[in-house]
Amino acid sequence: MPRKALQRGRVVVLASPDRDSAHHESVTQRHLAREAAALLGYAYGGVHEGGPLDWPSYAVPQRTLLVDEALALGIHSDADLLGGVVPHAFVAGKAITHGLVAREAAAPAGWAYELARGLDGAVLDGYSAFSREDARIAARRLLARGPVRLKAASACGGRGQAVCATFDAFEAALATITAGDLDVLGIVVERDLVDARTYSIGTIRVGASRISYFGHQRGAVDHLGRTVYGGSDLVAVRGDFDALSTVGMPVVAAAALAKAIHYDxxxxxxxxxxxxxxxxxxxxxxxxxxxxxxxGVLEQSWRIGGASAAELLALRAFAADPHLACVRVSTHEEYAGGAPPEGATVYFTDRSGRFGGLVKYARTHGDGYPA
Incomplete structure (x- = not known):
């Protein structure tokens, strides 16, 4: 089917019928699409109803797309979407971060066995598994050196994880993983760390503009008492990863950047x-x-995520001031908290109480460093 030509470009949201998305995620996705439209000078076109995208269009999917899905939509490069495209579903998840317990271990079609060697030195000690027996082998090996963390490869926001100090605890956690998730997307079993801090390293392109950033994540306790993602504090610069060398990063943050570049x-x-x-x-x-x-790198995200609202705020700040060299931005996800600070960009407010009074907002903190 030929693609219809538009007089003005349009940014559209791609819904994900195969993903059980919370309402706040869909609201956030629409906010990000509107922000991308403003940066591109395009119109916001709402939710795409299916079929090839009209041209020129820019897509904002909620999840990482498969190559065949992207081609069917008319997406051919990173200029066409805010997100990523992969050849197999498992590539978008956590499982690619580690190798298998053995060459003959269960693995999905398309598994790149050489990647484990390529990631040596960039990730923690750990394994990925696509069967319960392989997961048990991984746990036995790692538990000999201390507690392990079991993670569903498809989980996000700090959910779908368990820290296990004994094999019995690991078995109990493994029992919560469905056969479908295990066989298709896999699980990760890796060394658990204490006194841990998670750094965010990233780069994003919208149109002709690219920024890169480093920062760290904050945790939050949700309405169910779980420790979940609570936001990110970022320092952003124009350009690719190499441009971050101009900022004077702290030693550990610079090491995190090197690991991310290696992984990428x-x-x-x-x-x-x-x-x-x-x-x-x-x-x-x-x-x-x-x-x-x-x-070490825990995981990748090639789709819109918790830090995306801050990333787009940084792009907006650079677009507004051609002399700006560095900007500090943040996202916040707060449960039953007070009112957001003056000047914050609020993109979700849980007025129903269904999500524990969740408020999501982003802020620009001005130019310069440190965060």
């Missing part, structure tokens, strides 16, 4: 069909059970 390059080499306009990496620094320090 290794994945691109292992899966050449992958591309993304947003590349965000969570890098953890902490101590193991023996008190030794470790730093």
């Amino acid at each position: 390059a290794a994945v691109a080499a292992a899966y050449p069909a992958f591309y993304a306009s947003r590349r965000n990496y969570d890098v953890v620094h902490g101590r193991d059970a023996d008190g030794l320090p470790h730093i």
Whole structure:
């Protein structure tokens, strides 16, 4: 079917019928699409109803797309969307961060066995597994050196995880993983760290503008008493990852940047069909059970995420001031908190109480460093 030509470009939201999205995620997605439209000088076109996108269009999907899905929509490069495109569903999840327990271990079609070698030195000790028996092998190996963290490869926002100090605890956590999730997307079993801090390293492109940033995440306690993602504090500059060298990063943040660059390059080499306009990496620094320090990439995000509202605020700030070299921005996800500060960009307010009084907002803190 030929693509219809538009007089003015349009930014559209791609709904994800296969993903159980919370209402606040959908509201956030629409906010980000409107922000992208303003940056591009396009109109906001609402939710795309299916079929090839009209041209010129810019898509904001909620999840990472598969190559075939992108092609059917008319998406061919990172200039066409705010997000990423991968050749297999598992590539978008946490499982690619680690290798398997053995060459003959269960693995999905398309698994890049060489990636584990490519990521050596960029990630923590750990394994990915696509069967319960392989997961048990991974746990036995790692528990000999201290507690492990089990993570569903598809989980986000700090959910779908369990720290296990014993094999019995691991078995109980493993029992909560469904067969469908395990077989298709896998799970991660990795060394758990204490006194940990998670750094956010990323780069994003919208139109002709690209920024890169570093910062750290904050935790929050949600209405169910769970520790979840609470926001990000970021320092952003114009350009790609290399531009961050002009900021004078703290030593640990600079090490986190090096790990993220290593990870990004290794994945691109292992899966050449992958591309993304947003590349965000969570890098953890902490101590193991023996008190030794470790730093490594936990996971990637090539779709809109918790920091995206701050990323777009930074792009807006750079667009408004051609002389601006560095800007500090943040996102906040607060439960049953007070009113957001004056000047904040509020993009979700839970007036129903269904999400524990969740308020989501972003802020610009001015130019300069530190955050």
